[in-house]
Amino acid sequence: MGIDIVAGGRIKKKERLAKTENPYILLLCKLYKFLARRTESKFNKVIYKRLNMSGRNKPPLSLSKLGKFMANKDGKIAVVVGTVTDDKRMYEVPKLTVCALRFTETARARILKAGGECLTFDKLAMRSPLGQGTVLLRGPVKSREAERHFGKAPGVPNSSTAPYVRAKGRKFEKARGKRASCGFKVCDVRRASAARGGGTLQQPKSKPVNSPELNALLQLRLPGQGQGGSAQGVQQVLQPVLSSWQGDPKRATVVLSGLARQRMPHIAAEVLNFMREQQVEVNVFHCSAAVTACEKSGQWQLALSILQSMPEMRVAPNDFTYNAAISACEKGGQWQLALSLLHQMPETNVSPDEISYSAAISACEKTAEWQLALSLLEMMPNVRLQPNEISYSAAISACEKGGQWQLALGLLRLMPERKVTPNEISYSAAISACEKCGEWQLALSLLRTLPAVGISASQISYSATISACEKSGQWQVALDLLREMPERKASPNEISYNAAISACDKGGQSQFALALLRQMPELALRADQFSFNAAISACSKAGQWWFALDLLAEMRQVQVAPDVISYNAAITSSEKAGRAELALSLLREMAAFRLTPNGISYSAAICACEKALQWQLALSLLGEMLERRVAANEFSYNSAITACSVAGSWEIALSIMQQMSDSKLAPDRISYNAAISTCKTAGQWELAVSLLRSTAQIELAPDQN
Structure with a gap:
């Protein structure tokens, strides 16, 4: 058996084959x-x-x-x-x-x-x-994190190898490798002693994140359960460690940062007060941590109080302190205070950064102050700051809340020109802006653009687009988007289904509205008042009054409290079917559930009585409206006048028309037609002719009937 000789030796290299089952x-x-x-x-x-x-x-x-x-x-x-x-x-x-x-x-x-x-x-x-x-x-082969640790030993001259560390930060290296001054590898003393003594090697215990005093402070009562108790508890906890805090201010920083993470601003403020009373050195890190605690819990008053007391503690605030205070005002909806702090920063020799402006823009966005948000965005390049995606997203959202969809789309198109990549929040805000103005084509176009720019459409994006279709009556597109959501790994939520049900309601598709309502429990989604109200309204428009009443009864069974809108839709369905007894029963039932009927409730009930020829009940309901000071509209008065025409009560009909004028409601064509018909039935042809002449005087074209 021979061997292959290549370059004077045996071929020992074996061809590597792919280890895959593909x-x-x-x-x-x-x-x-x-x-x-x-x-x-x-x-x-x-x-x-x-x-x-x-x-x-x-x-x-x-x-x-x-x-x-x-x-x-x-x-x-x-x-x-x-x-x-x-x-x-x-x-x-x-x-x-x-x-x-x-x-x-x-x-x-x-x-x-x-x-x-x-x-x-x-x-x-x-x-x-x-x-x-x-x-x-070929892609970067050595881009893995492990490649950073290969090569010459860490710590050796001319070595760029990263050491293995237990945690981020300094002084956590596992090994230093070879030193330049000695020819041996530094050994772990614990490992060597364990090997000599035959004992087991125990892993070093990492330093706990929470200090003992922090753990004790976290057990104190919350401020809402007693302010005095929290101050006394802070004093009892910190008094034994006061001497160590005076020598090591970082311990106070750890405690205050922990309180900020746990969102306990009042305890953090009490800690600062205790430090001031005991003359413990307070630095900017302590104050910034306390303000951050206020910011995380939305306590903007307390954040401003700490910021204003910093000069008394001889501590100058820095950009972190101001940013936390501005963000606290933003979460509290105090846009004036946020702008005041932003303008105050240069006066204290603190330069605002991107975070400062972004927080101020977000504060304006929360209250729909879109002009101020755009002004701040335009101001950033003047102070040598480049707006980022957070700044643009907040400005787009401000335009969305202000109904300025053209400006929102303009900002979205401007972002790539300014070398800022739009993110999911930017697109979602722009889609919501189109949704509020009913521009469903633009909203749908933006949604279809997301995969091309590498962004996955979220629940918010789909829900806003479905809502835009709902406002424009595009129920087919809304249903298509709802079916598409699971395929795009965007699970539909209650908002998505509510918008789709409302779209079916506006499109007169009661069967689809009911099907969507029945589908919600299968997806572990809870139908709310909006879901049931839209479905009841869809059944009402389709003349399916029995379905509307069943849904109203089902709301109580699933522990969803019906509101005035629910009853109004059910009464309207009874009115369209001419079921006066059901309309009156629902109207009386509202009082049992502590719901006050409004003008729509009474108008639908009066119209139901008018269609059922119950003119006495119609007049009684109109009188009840006026007694309860419920504003009657033209529909209520016209239904009552029409009801009078059945019995020929021309005096009451004319009296109702006079009441309309007294309540600053001008009688319209329907009012005059009903009154003329009443006079005709009662044989009062002179009054009928007089009313007909009045229509010409008030520029109403009389009907040919």
Whole structure:
């Protein structure tokens, strides 16, 4: 048995084969092994070698790197034995022809949208069997975090190797490696002593995050249960450790930061007061932590109180202190105070940063002060600050709350020009702006743009788009979007279903509204008042009064309290069916549930009585309205006048018309027609002619009847 001799030795290298069960990868390996053997192309040999590599050696390559490497290489095919991923930082993707093992969904969509092409390796073998016109690329192999720790030992001169650490920060290295001054490796004393003594090696205990005094402070009563108790408790906890705090101010910082994380601002303020009383040094870190505690819990008054007391403690606030105070005012809806703090910062030699302006813009956004939000956004470049995605998103949301959808879309288009990548919040705010103004086409267009820019549509985006379709009566589009949400991994919520049910209500699709309402419990979604009210209204418009009453009864069974809107919709359904007894029963039932009927409730009940020829009940309800000082509208008066025409009570009809004029409601054509018909029934033709002449005087065209 002979051996192969190459370069004077035995061949011991064995060909590595792909360790995968993917049949497609195995077939590609066979294909390129054949091409490498039958063609003397180095390209095919490299492809075959890389196909057999492990997943670690087939790293992904982003679109930004593809665009960089394929610049000025028009007509070439980029070949990547790995995955091509998206890069949100790259706003525009050039036209590329890429061959890869796999493409992410967003990367493929962006390449195809730019007019490019995504190839597989079997298609590449047909198009370029020898690798002509291709550019072979590879992702960063040494981009893993583990690669940072390979190489010369940490601490050795000219070594850039990162040490293994137990935690982020300083002095947590596990080993230092070889020192420059001695030729031995520094050993862990505990490990060596354990090895000599035969004992077990115990892992060092990490320093607890919470200090003992912090744990004790967390057990104190909350301020809402007694302010005096909290001050006394703080004194009892901190008095034993006062001497250690005087020598180590960082211990106070740890305690105050822990209180900020637990959102206990009043305890943090008491700690600061105790430090001042005991003449313990207070620095800016202590005050910033206390203000942060107020900011996290929305206590803007306490945050401003601490900020104003800092000069008394001889502590100058810094940008962190001001940012926390501005954010506290923002959460409390105090936009005037937030702007005042922002303008106060330069006076105290503190320069506002992006966080300061973003918090101030958010404060204006909360109260729909969109003009001020845009003014602050335009002011940032003047102070050499670049607005970020948070600043733009807050400004877009401010325009959304102010009903300025054109400005919101303008800001969204401006972001890429300013080299700021829009995020999900930016698009959601712009979609909501279109939703509030009923621009459902624009909202739908923005929603369809999200995958192309590498953003997954969320519940908020879909719900806002469905609501935009609901406002415009586009119930078909709303239902399509609701069905699409699970496919896009965006679970529908109560808001999504409520908007879809309301869209079906406005489109007169009661069967779809009821189906959606029944589907909500199957998805563990709880139907609320809005859900039932929209479904009852849909049944009312479709004349299905029995369904409306069943839904009203079902609300109490599922512990959803009906409101005035629920009863109004049910009474309206009874009115359309001419069921006066049901309308009156529902009207009386409202008082039992401590609900006050409004003008719509009475008007629908009066109209039901009028259709059922119950003119006495109609007049009684009108009188009850006036006694309870419920504002009657033209619909109420006209229904009562029409009811009088049945009995020929022309005196009452004319009296009601006079009441309309006294309540500053001008009788309209329906009022005059009903009054004329009443006079005609009673044989009062002179009054009928007089009323007919009055219509000409008040510029009402008489009917031909």
